[in-house]
Amino acid sequence: MISEPLTSTSNSRVKAWTALLDAKGRKRSGQFLAEGVHMVKEALLCGASVGTIVYDAGRGMPAELEPLLRDSPAELVPASAAVMAKCTGTDSPPPVFAVVDKPSHDEAALHKPDALVVVLDAVRDPGNAGTIIRSADAAGADAVILGRGCVDLYNPKTVRSTMGSLFHLPVLEMDLAEALPKARERGMLLAGTSLQAARSCYECDFTGPVWLLFGNEAEGLSPQTLNQLDLGIIIPMKGRSESLNVAMAATVVLYEALRQREHAAGK
The missing domain is CATH 3.30.1330.30 (Ribosomal protein L30/S12)
Structure with a gap:
């Protein structure tokens, strides 16, 4: 009409x-x-x-x-x-x-036996949040969670940065203080990036059910979220850069998870 x-x-x-x-x-x-x-x-x-x-x-x-x-x-x-x-x-x-x-999503995708879920903790830049959703989609993640303190999912800049991936997989807004303990109870590995971590992302096993956590652009994961982690991970740096942009870091870790899962499945 x-x-x-x-x-x-x-x-x-x-x-x-x-x-x-x-x-x-x-x-x-x-x-x-x-x-x-x-x-x-x-x-x-x-x-x-x-x-x-x-x-x-x-x-x-x-x-x-x-x-x-x-x-x-x-x-x-x-x-x-x-x-x-x-x-x-x-x-x-x-x-x-x-x-x-605005769509409504149930939480079934978060607790699949082989779930790969991306969790954002106070990521405030709409371009970063949208790009991470796009990377999660590209790497075959099952869902994305935006914790409290993150940019509004439906901010026009965030929506544009997803390049349509917002419509391809569940993206939920949740309280991480409640969601993370429940995820661990269901057998999910909670793995998050941290500059203090000693474990390279290439040495970690992402083939099982895992929630990958990424933090604020300036401060990283909050102390409360860090305390919930089962595994702290770091991306090795060969040059003089101290860190990667959070969207770039998420993409690197997501594609390492994809590589491992494809290899485990014999693809």
């Missing part, structure tokens, strides 16, 4: 969409924005609850999306360039964005 074009930035619907750029607006509505052709395409392909798709009337609906819209119940709304700029969080407004309901 195509609605009438929206041209005024003071329109009530435009104001509601603009509010989704703010965490309070997202919490109040239970919705978030997926900006750009790729993100909207992934949302549709993965069956996300897309209520409205807004596109630049002057540029038209992107051709890549048209085949996916034939069976979609989403409302299609053409809008002026001014409206597109008002509702999106980038310097150059995308040609399209979608209003998506």
